Amino acid sequence: MKRFAALYRALDGATATSEKVSLLEAYVREVSRADAAWAVYLLLDKKKSALSSGALRQRFLEASAMPEWLFEECRGHVGDTAETVALLLHALPRSDGTDESREALAALPLSTWMEDELPRCPRDDVDKQRAALVRWWSALSPWEALALNKVLTGAFRVGVSGGLVQRAVASALGVELSRVQRALTGDFAPSAALLTDLESSTAAADDSKPYPFLLAHPLEDDFVFDPARWQLEYKWDGIRGQVIKRAGQLFLWSRGEELVTPSFPDLREPLSSLPDGTAIDGEILAWSTTDDAPAPFATLQTRLQRKNLTPAVLRGAPARVVAYDLLELGGEDLRERPLAERRAALEKLVTDVALPVLSISAVLEAKSREELEALREAAHERGAEGLMLKDRESVYGIGRKRGVWWKHKREPMTVDAVLVYAQAGSGRRANLFTDYTFALWKGDELVSFAKAYSGLSDEELAELDKWIRKNTREKHGPVRVVEPELVFELAFEGIAKSARHKSGLAVRFPRILRWRRDKPAREADSVTLAEALLNPPK
Amino acid sequence: MALIDVTPEGLRCALGGFYVDPAASVDRAILTHAHADHARPGSVEYVCAQSSLEVLRARLGDDAKLVGLEYGERRRFGDVTVSLHPAGHVLGSAQVRIEHEREGVWVISGDYKRDPDPTCAPFEPLACDTFITEATFALPVYVWTDPRVVAKELFDCWRSERTHATLVFCYAFGKAQRILAHLAELTDEPVFLHGAMERLTDAYRRAGVSLAKTSPLPESASHKDYAGRLVLCPPSANRSPWMKRFKSPQTAFASGWMAVRGQKTRRGYERGFVLSDHADWPSLVKTVEETRAKRVLVTHGSSDAFARYLRESRGIDAAPLGHLYEGDEGDT
Ligand SMILES: [Zn+2]
Numbered sequence A: 001m002k003r004f005a006a007l008y009r010a011l012d013g014a015t016a017t018s019e020k021v022s023l024l025e026a027y028v029r030e031v032s033r034a035d036a037a038w039a040v041y042l043l044l045d046k047k048k049s050a051l052s053s054g055a056l057r058q059r060f061l062e063a064s065a066m067p068e069w070l071f072e073e074c075r076g077h078v079g080d081t082a083e084t085v086a087l088l089l090h091a092l093p094r095s096d097g098t099d100e101s102r103e104a105l106a107a108l109p110l111s112t113w114m115e116d117e118l119p120r121c122p123r124d125d126v127d128k129q130r131a132a133l134v135r136w137w138s139a140l141s142p143w144e145a146l147a148l149n150k151v152l153t154g155a156f157r158v159g160v161s162g163g164l165v166q167r168a169v170a171s172a173l174g175v176e177l178s179r180v181q182r183a184l185t186g187d188f189a190p191s192a193a194l195l196t197d198l199e200s201s202t203a204a205a206d207d208s209k210p211y212p213f214l215l216a217h218p219l220e221d222d223f224v225f226d227p228a229r230w231q232l233e234y235k236w237d238g239i240r241g242q243v244i245k246r247a248g249q250l251f252l253w254s255r256g257e258e259l260v261t262p263s264f265p266d267l268r269e270p271l272s273s274l275p276d277g278t279a280i281d282g283e284i285l286a287w288s289t290t291d292d293a294p295a296p297f298a299t300l301q302t303r304l305q306r307k308n309l310t311p312a313v314l315r316g317a318p319a320r321v322v323a324y325d326l327l328e329l330g331g332e333d334l335r336e337r338p339l340a341e342r343r344a345a346l347e348k349l350v351t352d353v354a355l356p357v358l359s360i361s362a363v364l365e366a367k368s369r370e371e372l373e374a375l376r377e378a379a380h381e382r383g384a385e386g387l388m389l390k391d392r393e394s395v396y397g398i399g400r401k402r403g404v405w406w407k408h409k410r411e412p413m414t415v416d417a418v419l420v421y422a423q424a425g426s427g428r429r430a431n432l433f434t435d436y437t438f439a440l441w442k443g444d445e446l447v448s449f450a451k452a453y454s455g456l457s458d459e460e461l462a463e464l465d466k467w468i469r470k471n472t473r474e475k476h477g478p479v480r481v482v483e484p485e486l487v488f489e490l491a492f493e494g495i496a497k498s499a500r501h502k503s504g505l506a507v508r509f510p511r512i513l514r515w516r517r518d519k520p521a522r523e524a525d526s527v528t529l530a531e532a533l534l535n536p537p538k
Numbered sequence B: 001m002a003l004i005d006v007t008p009e010g011l012r013c014a015l016g017g018f019y020v021d022p023a024a025s026v027d028r029a030i031l032t033h034a035h036a037d038h039a040r041p042g043s044v045e046y047v048c049a050q051s052s053l054e055v056l057r058a059r060l061g062d063d064a065k066l067v068g069l070e071y072g073e074r075r076r077f078g079d080v081t082v083s084l085h086p087a088g089h090v091l092g093s094a095q096v097r098i099e100h101e102r103e104g105v106w107v108i109s110g111d112y113k114r115d116p117d118p119t120c121a122p123f124e125p126l127a128c129d130t131f132i133t134e135a136t137f138a139l140p141v142y143v144w145t146d147p148r149v150v151a152k153e154l155f156d157c158w159r160s161e162r163t164h165a166t167l168v169f170c171y172a173f174g175k176a177q178r179i180l181a182h183l184a185e186l187t188d189e190p191v192f193l194h195g196a197m198e199r200l201t202d203a204y205r206r207a208g209v210s211l212a213k214t215s216p217l218p219e220s221a222s223h224k225d226y227a228g229r230l231v232l233c234p235p236s237a238n239r240s241p242w243m244k245r246f247k248s249p250q251t252a253f254a255s256g257w258m259a260v261r262g263q264k265t266r267r268g269y270e271r272g273f274v275l276s277d278h279a280d281w282p283s284l285v286k287t288v289e290e291t292r293a294k295r296v297l298v299t300h301g302s303s304d305a306f307a308r309y310l311r312e313s314r315g316i317d318a319a320p321l322g323h324l325y326e327g328d329e330g331d332t
């Protein structure tokens, strides 16, 4: 744990990507293959958490003499349970055993910790949990305990992306990046074999693996539209995914690199007739039962929440894949070919297999910027989120590359709302009130409408934080009720009826557009105005 | 009537006819130390520790009327007897002990710490009836490591960077000189000082504190001249145009706040050195118990939490005194 905690601490302190890559690369070179595989697995957040933050907190409180309220004060201040516990280890009684035995425990390699130590903390036995945690905590320094607590509860958040890990592994092992990408995408086992297989050229590639996704950037203000260069498509609002057919088996992956095949039995069977060695990038959608068009995202969401996919559920919300791109055909990686070439191959494939559940994303026409904007408006009427603009010459890269794929969405809906509650953020934002609840007028009353976290500059955040501290009316645990004075313009992507908010409305992706310093609270918008947004023109 | 009460001008001792660290202009101000949130210009007369005269002069100007008292020297003001005692916070920092025959002994701690500090006299525990304590870092997550260990970490961090400058941000008064005093034991190499730190550093030298060699930043230097050099600068210089002269320097902040990760990231520093001029949680608890005070009043920082802890877990009559001060490490 010592060496891994040192890596964790160094990564946390590094700001440049290149520095992080070299830290991780040095770690991979230095430790055993098994330790390196575990570190990669943990940094990619592949491990399911072994313990909830709540359980970690509870076991700590049971083992220490610290009053619960004081722990909560600390947690509110630190912003993170795992770190709070690590900083409070001095409040625990010393465990049995010698200093040497504690030292030896702390020095055990990561793989031994993961494979032999962690099972001592079973999910369903609180006494064993407490015994294991106290033994571990009394052997570790605060930074080591922090690393362990993060291993247990998940989510490292040290600014290490998947791409960064892949680069570090590729250069530490001296193998091609694309091989590492495939091995480290989707599910994999954190064993020494993972890395030894990568090094030996004869190892069979894992057949299930998707490719890393290429993501779009929001269109920038100074974008110049050249109809010849850009391929236009609708941007659908479903689950971005990859359909993989290799060695007789079909896999459906979500963009979050989650295997979602079991959720779509109605896709698996028909799509299995795709030829072996195929990888399609597309959108998984619920299809309308009345029109030949996608159903709203909510329909797909309801279906995903069902435990039992009964025939009635499948009939009510049949799934379909709208294909965007072709990444592999006949076992050959097409990603380095230009989009125009991949598109031609995709069209031929979709026509050849002729499956009702697989359609191709239509290519749209616009001769000018004006036509492009009209098309974007029309996209909404068809239930799409907006448009995608893809460079016809571009290769299929990795991640969010500027200037290759743009997304162009409709201007969001907006309202002016009053800030009523504030709460401290977590992680980077601990100690700063950054989580806000906004309200709208309903007659003479302000009713809560939406929560929003983002959209303000650091300067505005700091200013608002000061204001909140000075204008707190009441405190309810971590929540501050503030004077209803400040008005903010909120933007959101969709609005629906909801019983959860007092206003009776719920919005998707709310965010702060700007601070309306020019508006007094009484001039903020009303619930009635927001309700009018419920039924946008069809 | 209590010996000390809280007024809009600050802590007032009506029986003695003075204020302690007043926020406004008054006739007589007794100062605990020279941090800007405690020593404000405009009062008629200032009473302070003899050893803080140099730094207070640098702060309040040559026209201010300063009266220095040796630590432990007793002086009668109105109906009370006042003496100043080391607080261990910064050079010349003092606790104010006030004695009245009916009201008993009150001690106002000012800012203080219990860790060793080569730039000032160590904190002196005083028995009293009522103790007014600071609580800037009064949460059990704040437990300092030995400052000599931290200073060595800082030194190693500086020496490991040979191609770029190392910028260590810290408060211009107290922290900067404390770092220089620790570095004096580790190296002869001179340290570059931001302009805002020069006057106070000179005041420390005049007061006889031995510090590492320093020099002002050269007028026209290219970033190559800063390779492998250490620069001390105030937090206000972070991301300012002043910083442009350094090409991708490594940056660090030296403060008690750096004990919490979120604080370091939020302030945008690569590294944090946990080095504070305030008492950590164990020192605060220890100090309160050593005074054997019957009543404890708490100011600065986490005063509500600390007072509650003293009441509920230590059985001490304690209450928050409200936030009197803002500034220095306490609120920035
Ligand atoms: Zn101070």
Ligand SMILES: [Zn+2]
Pocket: B035, B037, B038, B111, B300, B325, B327, B328, B329, B330
């Ligand atoms: Zn202070």
